[in-house]
Amino acid sequence: MKQYDYLCVGAGLFGVVVAHELTKKGKKVLVIDKRDHIAGNVYTENVDGINVHKYGAHIFHTNNKKVWDYVQQFAEFNRYTNSPVANYKGELYSLPFNMYTFNKMWGVITPDEAKAKIEEQKKEALSEMAEKRGVSLEEFVPENLEEQAISLVGTDIYEKLIKGYTKKQWGRECTELPSFIIKRLPVRLTFDNNYFNAKYQGIPMGGYTAMVEKMLEGIDVKLGVDYFENKDELNALAEKIIYTGPIDAYFDYKLGRLEYRTVRFDTEKLECSNFQGNAVVNYTDSDTPFTRIIEHKWFEFGKNKDQEEIPTTVISREYSKEWEEGDEPYYPVNDDKNNKLNLSYKELAEKEENVIFGGRLGEYKYYDMDTVIESALTAVEKL
Ligand SMILES: Cc1cc2nc3c(=O)[nH]c(=O)nc-3n(C[C@H](O)[C@H](O)[C@H](O)COP(=O)(O)OP(=O)(O)OC[C@H]3O[C@@H](n4cnc5c(N)ncnc54)[C@H](O)[C@@H]3O)c2cc1C
Numbered sequence: 179m180k181q182y183d184y185l186c187v188g189a190g191l192f193g194v195v196v197a198h199e200l201t202k203k204g205k206k207v208l209v210i211d212k213r214d215h216i217a218g219n220v221y222t223e224n225v226d227g228i229n230v231h232k233y234g235a236h237i238f239h240t241n242n243k244k245v246w247d248y249v250q251q252f253a254e255f256n257r258y259t260n261s262p263v264a265n266y267k268g269e270l271y272s273l274p275f276n277m278y279t280f281n282k283m284w285g286v287i288t289p290d291e292a293k294a295k296i297e298e299q300k301k302e303a304l305s306e307m308a309e310k311r312g313v314s315l316e317e318f319v320p321e322n323l324e325e326q327a328i329s330l331v332g333t334d335i336y337e338k339l340i341k342g343y344t345k346k347q348w349g350r351e352c353t354e355l356p357s358f359i360i361k362r363l364p365v366r367l368t369f370d371n372n373y374f375n376a377k378y379q380g381i382p383m384g385g386y387t388a389m390v391e392k393m394l395e396g397i398d399v400k401l402g403v404d405y406f407e408n409k410d411e412l413n414a415l416a417e418k419i420i421y422t423g424p425i426d427a428y429f430d431y432k433l434g435r436l437e438y439r440t441v442r443f444d445t446e447k448l449e450c451s452n453f454q455g456n457a458v459v460n461y462t463d464s465d466t467p468f469t470r471i472i473e474h475k476w477f478e479f480g481k482n483k484d485q486e487e488i489p490t491t492v493i494s495r496e497y498s499k500e501w502e503e504g505d506e507p508y509y510p511v512n513d514d515k516n517n518k519l520n521l522s523y524k525e526l527a528e529k530e531e532n533v534i535f536g537g538r539l540g541e542y543k544y545y546d547m548d549t550v551i552e553s554a555l556t557a558v559e560k561l
Contacts, residue, residue, distance in 0.1 A: 181415050182208045182398075187405045188422030189390070190218020191547055192537030195554035196420050198393045200561065207397055208416060212404040215387070216394060218422075219508075219538075220547060222385035225447060226490045227482030228475045229385030233506065234441060234496070235458060235472045236386060239376035240548035246378040248551060253389035255380030258477055260373040262458040262470075266338040273460065274373055275335060276366035283334055289367035296365065299332025326357035331365060342464030347498045381477045420557075422537035424507060425523045433522050436542055438507035442497040444468070452480070453491050468495040510542045534561070 184200055186193040189211035197207045215221050220236050222229040237260045240246050249255070264271040272278035280292035307325055308318035320326040323344065327336045340363075344352050348359075372379075382389040405412060405423060413419070421428060426436045457476035461468060472494045482488050501507065510516065520542040527535045536557050538545050545553065 180417050182206045183416065184208070184418050184420055185210065185412055185416035186420040186422070187211075188218060188420075188537065188539075189213075189216040189394070189399065189401070190422055190537060191220060191390070191550050192540070192545075192554045192557075193218070193420060193422045194390050194393045195551050196536070196558055197397050199555065199558040201397050203558075209394065209397055209399045210403040210405065210412065211399075211401055212423075214402045216399060216401070217387050217390040220386040220390070222387045224385065224387075225492050227486075227488045228490075228492050229387075229478060230445065230474045230492050230494075231386075231472065231477070232443075232445075234443065234508070235474075235477070235494075236381075236547065237374070237379065237477075238381065238547055239374040239379040240546075241377045242548055242552060243378075245548045245551050245555075248555070249382070249389070252392040253382035253384065256383050256478060258381040258457075258479075259379055260458065261371040261456070262373055262460055263454075263456050264339050264343075264460045264462045265466075266342075266462045267465075269338070271339060271462075272371045273339075274364055274366065274371070275331065275339070276371050277369045278371060279335075279339075283338070292367055296332050296335075299334060300329060303328045303333050320357045322353050323355035323357055323359050324352040326360050327352065327363065330360070330363040339462050341462075342466075343460060343462040343469060345464050346467075346469050349498065349500060383478065384483055417532065418561075419533045421533055421535050422540045424539040425520065425527060425535055425542055428533075428535070428540075429523060429526055433526075434519055435503075436519055436523075437511045437516055438501040438505075439509040439511060440499055440501040440505040441508055442499055443494045444497065445492060445494040447490060447492050449490055451487070451489050451491060453493050468497050470496045472496065507539060510538070510544055512542075512544070516542070 183205040184207045186197045186207060186209040189209050193209060197209050200207050219233040221232050223232050237258065238249070238255065262273040264273050271282055277289065277292060280286050280295065284295050286292045286295055304318060305315055308315045311318065320329050327340050341352055348355055424436065454471060454473050457473055459471050461470065474492050475488055480487060534557060535541060536554065537550060
């Protein structure tokens with residue numbers, strides 16, 4: 179009989195939810211992480227009372243009542259609503275595209291005026307593009323992201339709010355990107371700048387780390403421990419493994435490496451109390467090298483845990499970049515090549531006895547926080 183029933187490799191949301199639920203079922207669980215902290219990518223670090231989202235801004239949003247009720251056990255969520263602002267060469271616009279955006283862009287007042295303006299721009303641009311290609315308006319089919327975006331929202335919104343930002347995100351001109359990247363561009367003819375359409379939204383008061391700490395109460399945790407550097411020793415400790423690290427790393431990359439997209443965060447503490455007046459500001463021109471600036475204090479309305487105003491601030495500039503070895507693997511690239519490779523790894527994983535692969539890296543799948551929690555709860559039901 180081994181010391182633990184389960185070893186969870188990774189103290190991110192997947193590993194921690196599984197560990198919590200197994201412990202509730204009376205199992206003995208050990209959680210390890212190679213990082214020196216818990217919470218994986220939702221980790222928040224407290225700087226002067228500000229919970230800094232170390233691996234990128236994390237806003238909890240979900241339509242899943244079961245998951246929403248689940249997380250309430252571990253934290254009280256505030257009423258934060260994500261309403262990003264776009265900065266185009268000093269002109270500020272409300273996002274996602276809504277009546278505030280259209281009023282600022284064209285001075286229109288009513289939804290009908292906004293709709294007419296968008297239609298007028300779309301028609302004009304589409305006619306020009308069709309003429310250039312030598313086809314009729316009816317025959318014209320967008321062939322790249324630029325054409326697709328213009329055909330959906332017209333020229334002004336594309337030029338000021340989409341073109342530069344998308345170029346920075348993908349590292350390529352919109353004319354060189356495939357049209358399918360933008361299938362829809364929601365246009366709201368209401369004064370609603372709530373970015374997410376989710377029923378439930380908020381930030382755990384006191385930060386995500388405190389929430390995860392609560393989930394791990396009474397569970398053994400070892401940090402700064404890399405599974406692969408101590409594999410035999412760790413396997414000897416537990417009957418079964420829940421593995422949430424990269425699936426290709428588990429198999430020592432023997433079929434090749436899976437690719438990721440990454441972001442570089444340049445974080446700075448400033449001796450001012452209010453840098454930009456909003457948590458998220460997107461820089462939508464192509465000259466500014468970063469895509470966004472996050473001002474972390476506004477996720478919790480500028481207050482510390484005692485509800486006092488914080489005199490300083492912390493900002494993070496976000497730079498999109500191609501992933502290279504050594505970078506944090508953030509977003510799986512779910513193109514044909516990588517999906518195929520992942521399937522081959524999945525076949526190997528299914529043959530692995532007593533190991534369950536889960537989470538964003540273990541399944542090579544983009545999960546939001548709510549969906550990763552749901553997937554962890556489903557995984558536990560099967561154990
Ligand atoms: C930039 C960014 C912004 C995001 N914003 C949002 C948002 O606003 N809202 C939202 O709902 N979701 C957001 N997400 C998604 C969210 O981060 C994920 O859903 C969640 O973190 C997934 O949890 P996980 O446990 O699968 O993975 P992770 O959090 O990555 O946890 C995996 C853990 O395994 C550890 N590990 C890996 N290999 C080993 C090893 N060999 N030995 C020991 N430990 C190991 C890692 O150190 C890591 O801590 C965002 C993601 C990113 C990248």
